[in-house]
Amino acid sequence: RLPKRKKRVRHDQASPSVVVVGGGIAGVCCAQEIAQLSYDYRVILVSASSTLKEAKSVMKVTDNLEEISVFERRADYFKIDNPRIEIIDGVVEYISLDDQEVVLSTGSTISYRKLCLCTGAVPSLFAENIPNIIGVRDLESVEGMVQRLRSARRVGVVGNGGIALELIHTLKFCDVAWVVKDNYIGNSFFDASASAFIASSMHAAYPNDDNTEVSVEPHSDVTAVVSPIGPYDDRVAEGKHIHGGAIGPEWVHKTGLVSTLLPPEVTSRQGALRVEYGQQVCAVHVKTPPSGMWVRVGNVEGDIPPALPAEHWNDSFSLHLLTTEGKLIGCDFVVSATGVTPCTSYLSSTPAISRDSVGGIIVNEHMQTSRKNVYAAGDCCSVQLNPDESDNHQHHWFQMRLWSQARVMGITAAQSMHCDYVKESLPEGAKDTAPEFWPTMFNIFAHITHFFEYKVVLLGRFNAQGLGEEVEKSVREMVITKDGLVDHKHRHQVSQGQNFPEAEEMTCYCSPADLVERHKIEIWTRITPGEEYIKLVVKHGKVIGALLIGDTDLEEVFENLILNELDVSRYGIGLLDPDIDVEEYFD
């Protein structure tokens, strides 16, 4: 079953091989760091794609927040700056733990002393193997999407994470139908009220807000037929597609694809946006060539409403989405931005390397897997932190498959491999002299990004992550109505004596009473419409998370307050008083 092994890249005793698999952010950062740490290693980077992702011009915003720009380079250019990294073009077939070898699909093998798996993740499509439903992750898939945009009139977007948000921000020039499963947009970063704050600029970006019902044009030649759920066409199941590394932050802008590939007459159009809140796609209908019949396909979820009468189809679209609320949305193509799945199928013959239910390789805070000498970093791994007994502080970190975490994980894995190797090669009794690195990324969850021209800073448990599903839900859905407006009834405006001087332009809120009473959790927010949105999650008088939208410049002080675990209950929401300079105060 397994391909026969051909030539071997021999393990050289004098210079131990460190093999890094994956040319994405985690893999490249890992290879660069290990090459930096010692000249003793032979560093081999196995990449399935001929372009490599690099993180460049990193800028520290605070101790733990970094702005990163990611760019792609062809492997031969990459080599000029990184002469010590050998790049092998190849796809991993399986890992042979006994021989300490990586076996490629070509049959060639590479032996390793230390191995770091950075094989990333693939977009999990809500419906597989349907033409015109695409995922977006690497440069290639973005290019494919942009090509389709040339002629598209209406694009469907499914998903509610960062990629979907950025797409909506970019696709202002065509009509967009956005299906989100929550009652608000951007659920991976925002709570409902932050979402309402962002949504107002989102709607401003689409001047022709499309609140009309979906136009349903009768077409006599078309009949709806329900087909069994399954792949629609074998031709699209063209075999394993190897994805390149994730494209990185603000990919649409950075790649400049939209502006360079699309003619101005396309980008100057003004599109309309409709958002279908609280719904999922339950069926996809595609037109079958050559007969032009409409067929229901796809591995979709939920109860499927009955087939629709023929006059509902709009024949000018290539597919129709049917939502759980029975809305039929015609689109030229659909972008599925419903998260990612770790790409680790090559480990199916290597059960000794433990993976979790979604396929993520389980690693500890040193990026060590369940097997010695094998490490993993980036989107392909799932970090399980062992509580440090000497350190009884709460964790302010949790994993999200973000480029910022991929980068630090890659570096951390390199430091661990180096540290472990040195320790192993030292004689007994001299082990203490090995360098010790501390994985500092786990100090605090810290992420910075930009949406709709706003700077967005996420610190600690900004949506009360890890405090139980009920609490988290309650924090996320604090102030939500179906149409994304803030519902003031759910909030307690601070009492008269505690009002802030500019109350008319700046509003401050405390959290709903049930959160305070039942869970000892308070939410303090300050909102200046169109300018800034500040939310603090406070538990037992200590700030445990912060969401900052706009140029608040409060990231450093709140990062410090979260890490300090200082009791701030005496200030109450006064901490957000715009006339108090909290940063100086806690200097």
Added chain:
Amino acid sequence: MPEEGAPTNVDFTRPVGPVRTYEEEMSFIKRLSPYKFQISPGFVPNMNVPGVFYANEALQELVFDELEQHSKTGGYGGFLPAVKQIANVAALPGIVKCSIGLPDTHSGYGFAIGNVAAFDMENPESVVSPGGVGFDINCGVRLLRTNLTEAEVGPVREELAQLLFDHIPVGVGSKGVIPTSAQDLDAALEMGMDWSIREGYAWAEDKEHCEEYGRMLQADPNKVGKRAKKRGLPQLGTLGAGNHYCEIQVVDEIFDARAAARMGIDRVGQVCVMIHSGSRGLGHQVATDALTAMETAMARDGLTPNDRQLACARIQSQEGSDYLAAMAAAANYAWVNRSSMTFLARQAFAKQFETTPDDLDMHVIYDVSHNIAKVEQHMVDGKPKTLLVHRKGSTRAFPPHHPLIPVDYQFTGQPVLIGGTMGTCSYVLTGTQQGMEETFGSTCHGAGRAQSRSKSRRVLSYQEVLDKLADQGIAIRLASPKLVMEEAPEAYKDVTEVVNTCHNAGISSKVIKLRPIAVIKG
């Protein structure tokens, strides 16, 4: 909400002491001279010594406004005005002479920023308080000189700013001049600038022009918790946000040519580099760990300060000495930080001018600490005393002939570096004998903020500020361009007002005025 571990019978959200009207409060404050005010005992309970603060006409207004606001609202919000904080410090056990507020004083955690307080080391009751040092331990300013002039640097300031910016280390990776292993960090914490010299990032003579020779000997890395070290590891050699910056400045005016000459400054237009940074996350954690430990110790030792934020411990107690050892280590870390940035500035200049830092005469003029507590000898009531002097947001300013200042400055007094802010000027002062007598040899540290950042943001438009800076010929290289607005000069009590008040009050004297031509933040 009840606080964990807090005594339940005390409501810390309310100020201690009677609720008075603004007029009643003001009856405790007396003007001693045009620049000096006294806060009489009784202003807050249990004052052991009076409070004193320095302000001129413009600055006193800010102080009194804050108090008036406080009286009106009945002290809601947990933020005390600076004068109340100065008075609360005067109620701490073992304090001598007076609790001093400098012209740039404003509200801070526990102690006001710009508060100096000294405690008698021989008095077993005397305390040390982390709030009197601040969170960013040994936050400070360093000034480098060059032999270049504005005519040479002006045309290339954009390139220089970019070079400097590009060289600032970027965190977790092992590139750059930052220690990344636990062992490196321990060595840096113990050795301070001696570590930088050993590693080749600093010149041996740099430490001659540093307070404490860039190394506090009582530093003990073992007293710095693992959590603090973890926070410190990725931060070494980075500037930090807020008021931390690196500036290329030119000499704008020389007030005292003799003292300036001792510092290697001999002409208007000469180019200098100012670096403002501290111990960052590591310092924050050292301070917080100590506050937590001391809260427990306070109950044991029967210490009940007016404000719970004034958590303190007897100097001779375990908690007290542990804190001083950890604080010293954090201070060493801050010096390594400033040394790393000095190295980068020298590299950038050498690269730009295709020569060596040596040939550019890029020596450290001086390096001052703003947030620190030190054991010093002072005269109190005509008798020499050994004191633990807390300086929070204030600068040591020793007079001529003091044994602890470098031989180069024996006849001029210790240089004091006052960082202004972007678009405004900075100053070099020297210590005076009067300052030694009145303020334990201390003076201001910079421009205090007159307005909060968010308020200033709404008053000033971003473009307005940028245009203004451009008009002044200042090149800006910023992590986030919006910072220009936030750090706009109008947000601060004018640094010139602050410096002039110190000069006129006689607690330090002006030597050089500098103005920026390029700013690097981030």
